[in-house]
Amino acid sequence: MKKFINNPQNLTRELLEGFAIAHADLVTVKSEKIVTRARKKPAGKVALVTLGGAGHEPALSGFVGKGMLDYSVVGDVFAAPGPPKVIEALRLAKRDAGILFVVLNHAGDVMSANMAAEMATQEGVKFKMLVTHEDIAPGGNAPAEDRRGLVGCIPLYKIAGAAAEAGKSLDEVYAIAQRFNENMATLAVAMKTATHPATGQAIFELAEDEMEIGMGQHGEAGTGPSKIKTADETAELMLSRLLQAIKAKSGDRILLILNGAGATTLMELYIVLRGCKKYLDAQGITLVEARCGEYLTVQEMAGFQMFVAKLDDELIEYWKAPCQTPALTVK
Amino acid sequence: MLNAATEQIRHNHEMLSRLDGAVGDGDHGTTILRAMEAVAKTVAEQKGDELKPLFSAIAWAVMSCDGGSTGPLLGSFFMGLADGAAGKSTFDAPALAALFAAGIGKLHKQSKAQIGDKTMMDAFLPALAALQAAEPSAGPKAALRQAAEAAAQGAEATKNMRAKFGRARNLGDRVIGHPDPGAVSVSLLFKGFSEAL
Numbered sequence: 001m002k003k004f005i006n007n008p009q010n011l012t013r014e015l016l017e018g019f020a021i022a023h024a025d026l027v028t029v030k031s032e033k034i035v036t037r038a039r040k041k042p043a044g045k046v047a048l049v050t051l052g053g054a055g056h057e058p059a060l061s062g063f064v065g066k067g068m069l070d071y072s073v074v075g076d077v078f079a080a081p082g083p084p085k086v087i088e089a090l091r092l093a094k095r096d097a098g099i100l101f102v103v104l105n106h107a108g109d110v111m112s113a114n115m116a117a118e119m120a121t122q123e124g125v126k127f128k129m130l131v132t133h134e135d136i137a138p139g140g141n142a143p144a145e146d147r148r149g150l151v152g153c154i155p156l157y158k159i160a161g162a163a164a165e166a167g168k169s170l171d172e173v174y175a176i177a178q179r180f181n182e183n184m185a186t187l188a189v190a191m192k193t194a195t196h197p198a199t200g201q202a203i204f205e206l207a208e209d210e211m212e213i214g215m216g217q218h219g220e221a222g223t224g225p226s227k228i229k230t231a232d233e234t235a236e237l238m239l240s241r242l243l244q245a246i247k248a249k250s251g252d253r254i255l256l257i258l259n260g261a262g263a264t265t266l267m268e269l270y271i272v273l274r275g276c277k278k279y280l281d282a283q284g285i286t287l288v289e290a291r292c293g294e295y296l297t298v299q300e301m302a303g304f305q306m307f308v309a310k311l312d313d314e315l316i317e318y319w320k321a322p323c324q325t326p327a328l329t330v331k
Numbered sequence: 332m333l334n335a336a337t338e339q340i341r342h343n344h345e346m347l348s349r350l351d352g353a354v355g356d357g358d359h360g361t362t363i364l365r366a367m368e369a370v371a372k373t374v375a376e377q378k379g380d381e382l383k384p385l386f387s388a389i390a391w392a393v394m395s396c397d398g399g400s401t402g403p404l405l406g407s408f409f410m411g412l413a414d415g416a417a418g419k420s421t422f423d424a425p426a427l428a429a430l431f432a433a434g435i436g437k438l439h440k441q442s443k444a445q446i447g448d449k450t451m452m453d454a455f456l457p458a459l460a461a462l463q464a465a466e467p468s469a470g471p472k473a474a475l476r477q478a479a480e481a482a483a484q485g486a487e488a489t490k491n492m493r494a495k496f497g498r499a500r501n502l503g504d505r506v507i508g509h510p511d512p513g514a515v516s517v518s519l520l521f522k523g524f525s526e527a528l
Contacts, residue, residue: 012397053397075397078356082394082402107496108399111441115394115403146500199348201357218356221502 001200008198012054012076019061023326026065033081034089035061035072046164046173047071047093048157049127050102051086051109053079055197056217058327059296063154067323067330068161077198078218080108086116090125098126098170100160100177104149105133106218128174132156134184134307136245137214137222148216150186151259151296151305155319158328162321176318183310185245187238190215190303191228192263197299213238217261217298217305231268235275235306242308243283250284255319257290257307262297264304269293272304288316295327333374333389336523337367343519353509354449354499362398363516366405369396380420386413401513404441404451411437424474428462431478435459446485448495449506453488454517457481475525482521486514 005011013032020029028038041047047070052060055077064072071089075081093099103113110131117129132149160177168176191211193202203219206212211229214222229237248254256276258269269292280287288311296305311319323330340347340363348360369392377385386409394406415433422430435455444450446457461481465474489511494500499511 078358079362079397079399080402081397083406084391084395106399108401108403111400111403115407115441196357198361199357201348201352203356220356221505 001195001197003195003197005197008200011197012074015054015057016061016074019057019326026324026326027061030092031085031088033074033085034092035064035074036092037065037070039066041066041070041165043095044097045167046097046170047095047099048102048161048164049073049089049093049099050104050153050157051075051081051089051113052104052106053077053081053108055299056296058294059151059154062295062327063157063325065323065325067165067321068157068325068328075108077196080106080112083112083115083119086112087119090116090120090127091123094125096126098128100164100170100173101127101129102153102156102160102177103129103131104153105131105145106148109149126170128170130174130177130181132181134181134186135214135216136185136187136241137216148220150188150217151257151307152181152184152186152309154295154328155184155255155257155307155309156180158323158330159315159318161323162318165321166318176314180309180315183246184307185242185309186305186307187213187242188215188217188222188261188303188305189213189234189238190219190222190261190301192300192302193219194262194299194301203298203301211303215303217296219298219301231271232275232278235272236279238306239276239279239308242306243285246308246310248283248285248308248310251286253286253288253311253316254280255288255290255307255309255311256280257295257305258292259296259305259307260292260294261301261303261305262294263300263302266292269304272306276306289319332524332527333370335527336520337371339519339523340364340367340516347512347516350510350512350515354494354502354506354511358398359401359512359516362396362401363405365396365398366393366401369393370409382416382420383413383418386410386416400442404438407441408434408438408455411435422471424462424465424467424469424471427471427474428459428465431459431462442496444496447492449489449492449499449511449514450494450496451511451513451517453492453511454482454485454514454521457485458517458521472525472528475521475528479518479521479525482514482518486510486518489514
């Protein structure tokens with residue numbers, strides 16, 4: 001394994017210490033693994049809380065800040081944080097306005113969230129839990145529990161966060177977030193494996209001339225390996241499936257995000273994006289905004305997640321509203 | 332008993348991570364080792380002989396370990412043991428069966444998995460059945476030995492299963508031929524329990 005680390009046991013603590021130094025104006029770390037805003041949101045507004053393992057930087061804690069998250073509970077590399085830390089964050093966020101608790105659909109995250117939610121209910125914490133599961137790799141008709149939560153949580157934090165800043169009630173913030181949740185889809189593709197920084201092991205195997213569509217963000221298998229295709233062929237193959245999943249048709253307005261997995265260059269993402277735009281134009285679908293970059297990474301894995309969501313006027317307004325976080329700023 | 336179980340995991344965690352590489356993300360050995368080290372630490376810091384507070388402290392310590400679903404699941408098991416141990420200090424075979432029934436019952440509230448779903452329940456449930464079927468007169472050691480054998484057989488049987496839960500679920504037929512590392516871990520815990528008495 002070639003990585004600039006110290007003792008693998010201390011990865012998460014050390015990365016959070018560095019993260020807090022780099023973004024001291026925006027975030028602080030509490031109780032070792034809870035990332036929160038440097039300047040608190042007024043208590044009269046709904047708070048956003050999320051949880052997830054480390055190793056995906058800048059996700060998820062890079063999106064803590066004005067206009068997005070209030071608390072992010074960090075687990076060890078690729079591992080959900082345990083319920084005690086999650087309940088601690090829900091207690092910190094507790095307020096009369098309530099909490100939107102966003103959970104990505106992964107077995108450990110959901111289990112930890114459910115146990116913390118049970119305790120929070122007993123303690124009278126007002127919250128609503130929302131699970132993202134926008135991966136379409138298992139097929140459009142697959143049950144929700146089979147579909148993983150991928151990069152879609154990040155635009156969802158953005159939209160729900162903007163609604164919360166605007167002073168919407170918990171029911172309203174939840175309804176807006178849920179509408180976005182139901183109209184988004186992600187498909188991932190991988191080309192090269194990543195090394196698990198704690199074990200030093202490759203997280204999956206792929207031959208030099210192969211790619212795999214549907215690969216999850218911890219190397220979980222997708223629809224099986226295939227020969228590498230060109231950027232345009234890959235763009236069309238993935239985008240056509242995504243548009244079908246969200247039932248996008250001519251005249252619809254969409255948001256598109258190409259999220260690099262860690263080792264795929266911005267050059268490649270731009271070339272794929274160009275292919276996506278050509279395909280959208282041919283379908284008569286309007287691209288409201290496109291973003292290329294690294295939002296949720298998997299160490300040095302090569303590949304990307306392609307995300308699309310159908311937007312309406314209200315969702316566009318919240319997507320374009322200002323935010324200031326370590327990993328995303330909108331002015 | 333708990334320390335012997337931890338010892339089993341200490342000896343086998345690398346093998347467990349390798350097994351997980353075939354069906355998951357290759358860190359199960361690390362995760363279960365961290366959980367059992369938390370158990371050992373809690374046992375070492377124990378004050379008094381009462382079992383209920385010990386199991387409660389262990390449950391909280393295990394749940395505080397990050398590790399996908401392993402922490403919450405094992406934590407629930409120990410929470411159940413705490414409920415089952417209330418007011419007891421010695422266990423004959425039927426009392427031991429009742430104690431484990433409380434632990435596994437609590438765990439089953441978090442995991443809906445049944446036998447055949449390729450999870451740790453494939454080891455837990457046969458072990459519980461063996462404890463419940465054990466002759467009361469044979470004593471707790473014999474009962475635990477039968478439970479350990481049943482857990483090992485259950486873990487071995489996961490080789491031929493497809494997964495219905497967790498990350499392995501997405502792999503479909505590709506996990507056939509590989510045992511579930513969670514079930515193997517549970518069989519090692521029971522091996523430790525049975526050898527300790």
